[in-house]
Amino acid sequence: MRNARFVCMPRSVEEAVAAVVEGGANPLAGATWILRAPLRGEALAEGYAVLGGAEDLCAVEIGEAGIRIGAAVTHAALSVALVGVEGFVGLAQAASEAANPAVREVATVGGNLCAAGFAASDLAPALIAAGAEVEIHSAAGVERQSVEAFLAARATRPPGWLMTRIFAPCSARLSAHARLPLRQAGDYPVAILSLSIERRADGAIASARVAVGSVEPVARRWPGLEQALEGQTLDPDAAAEWARARLGDFEGRDGVEAPGWYRTQVLPGLARAAFRSLRAQV
Amino acid sequence: MALSLTINGEVFASRRDPMTPLIDVLREDLALTGAKAVCREGFCGACMVLIDGRPAVSCLTPIALAEGRDIRTIEGLGRDGEPTPLQQALEAQDVVQCGMCFPGMVVTLTAFLAAEPGATRDEIKRALVGNICRCTGYERIIDAALVCAAGARD
Numbered sequence: 001m002r003n004a005r006f007v008c009m010p011r012s013v014e015e016a017v018a019a020v021v022e023g024g025a026n027p028l029a030g031a032t033w034i035l036r037a038p039l040r041g042e043a044l045a046e047g048y049a050v051l052g053g054a055e056d057l058c059a060v061e062i063g064e065a066g067i068r069i070g071a072a073v074t075h076a077a078l079s080v081a082l083v084g085v086e087g088f089v090g091l092a093q094a095a096s097e098a099a100n101p102a103v104r105e106v107a108t109v110g111g112n113l114c115a116a117g118f119a120a121s122d123l124a125p126a127l128i129a130a131g132a133e134v135e136i137h138s139a140a141g142v143e144r145q146s147v148e149a150f151l152a153a154r155a156t157r158p159p160g161w162l163m164t165r166i167f168a169p170c171s172a173r174l175s176a177h178a179r180l181p182l183r184q185a186g187d188y189p190v191a192i193l194s195l196s197i198e199r200r201a202d203g204a205i206a207s208a209r210v211a212v213g214s215v216e217p218v219a220r221r222w223p224g225l226e227q228a229l230e231g232q233t234l235d236p237d238a239a240a241e242w243a244r245a246r247l248g249d250f251e252g253r254d255g256v257e258a259p260g261w262y263r264t265q266v267l268p269g270l271a272r273a274a275f276r277s278l279r280a281q282v
Numbered sequence: 283m284a285l286s287l288t289i290n291g292e293v294f295a296s297r298r299d300p301m302t303p304l305i306d307v308l309r310e311d312l313a314l315t316g317a318k319a320v321c322r323e324g325f326c327g328a329c330m331v332l333i334d335g336r337p338a339v340s341c342l343t344p345i346a347l348a349e350g351r352d353i354r355t356i357e358g359l360g361r362d363g364e365p366t367p368l369q370q371a372l373e374a375q376d377v378v379q380c381g382m383c384f385p386g387m388v389v390t391l392t393a394f395l396a397a398e399p400g401a402t403r404d405e406i407k408r409a410l411v412g413n414i415c416r417c418t419g420y421e422r423i424i425d426a427a428l429v430c431a432a433g434a435r436d
């Protein structure tokens with residue numbers, strides 16, 4: 001019988017999977033969510049597996065087809081790795097603007113996506129907009145699913161699984177990430193709008209992927225706005241109006257920082273800001 | 283099993299739960315009370331220390347993740363009891379008010395100005411996003427940091 005908490009240090013993905021799936025350890029990444037458990041009225045787990053010692057979980061690989069991000073890559077490391085990488089401006093903005101400098105040094109991509117009940121993740125909408133997928137190891141084997149599908153089922157997934165990698169396809173898409181914290185920076189954004197677009201030869205939008213975070217409990221795509229954007233030009237004010245016409249698509253969550261209605265009302269402004277960022281990239 | 287922590291150059295063995303926040307070991311076991319546990323949420327920066335030279339919120343750092351790394355607290359920044367040039371600049375400009383945030387401010391700025399001696403006002407503000415001060419309004423802290431940065435460049 002274990003009478004004290006155990007913390008193990010796997011040195012590879014295989015060891016980390018074994019510790020979590022067979023050994024009953026909980027993944028411990030940057031610990032910035034886990035150590036706030038007492039403030040949420042939650043108990044710490046009996047055992048943890050530190051992910052940062054497994055080198056392959058901490059690597060970002062950029063290839064022709066796409067990028068592969070280890071789940072234990074920190075926000076700071078991701079924003080450095082994405083400098084100058086075409087198609088990932090929005091993801092780089094999300095990684096470099098979330099939280100504060102000390103938190104970005106340790107908080108990881110996996111921790112940001114896996115923290116149960118965390119609604120204000122910046123990386124979640126940015127990765128959905130990038131069309132990313134996650135790789136999950138569990139007793140059932142290895143599965144790959146879209147970030148959106150992973151998030152939608154996150155709360156009901158039985159324990160004993162490990163996210164190992166995140167894949168995002170490379171493309172010629174333009175992308176942007178717009179967020180609204182109540183201070184200028186440093187606190188959780190009350191709403192986030194991330195998008196990526198593909199353009200036609202005439203410059204109009206051929207297809208758009210729009211994701212909204214922090215407004216509802218779980219980040220998700222905004223199909224109504226995606227459809228409205230098809231065939232349109234990069235007009236920030238028009239984008240704000242199309243967003244305003246579809247605010248009924250969301251039911252904002254009430255929280256200490258902001259009531260639900262406020263979170264939805266700021267979405268047109270975020271659409272405008274995201275489009276300004278897109279325009280600046282053309 | 284004891285964890286080995288290297289704090290301000292000295293090695294300590296801690297038998298605490300490996301998930302104990304580093305701030306508690308610093309303050310309760312080692313009487314290093316410069317770092318403050320104010321929010322315990324990573325928002326205020328009052329508990330900031332350097333881990334391997336980088337600012338880290340010690341309230342959200344379990345000691346298991348600090349083992350074997352170089353931990354430096356505000357008490358370990360000066361040499362032979364002499365304040366650092368940054369501390370001297372803050373004092374000379376009469377910046378400090380209640381002082382609650384200052385150990386954290388100094389730790390963050392020490393690492394930042396060492397890496398970015400030519401930092402602009404805006405860059406210094408961005409570096410301080412995770413350090414909250416309830417008293418000063420920040421501008422004079424940044425004035426002092428700029429004076430210090432200019433001194434280091436001359």
Ligand SMILES: Cc1cc2nc3c(=O)[nH]c(=O)nc-3n(C[C@H](O)[C@H](O)[C@H](O)COP(=O)(O)OP(=O)(O)OC[C@H]3O[C@@H](n4cnc5c(N)ncnc54)[C@H](O)[C@@H]3O)c2cc1C
Nearest residue numbers: 029030031032033034099108110111112114121122163324
């Ligand atoms: C002051 C502050 C401000 C912040 N602001 C923002 C912000 O503006 N935007 C934003 O997006 N985030 C922000 N965050 C970060 C966010 O709230 C989480 O704390 C953080 O993303 C968690 O990452 P971590 O690596 O520290 O995870 P941990 O705390 O280590 O883990 C979080 C959870 O995920 C699980 N987990 C971790 N990795 C894996 C994995 N690979 N597979 C399976 N499960 C895993 C853990 O078991 C745990 O349940 C902020 C945090 C703080 C402290």
Ligand code: FES
Nearest residue numbers: 320321322327341
């Ligand atoms: S006490 Fe650690 S950040 Fe506030």
Ligand code: FES
Nearest residue numbers: 380381415416417
């Ligand atoms: S001087 Fe009082 S909090 Fe900063």
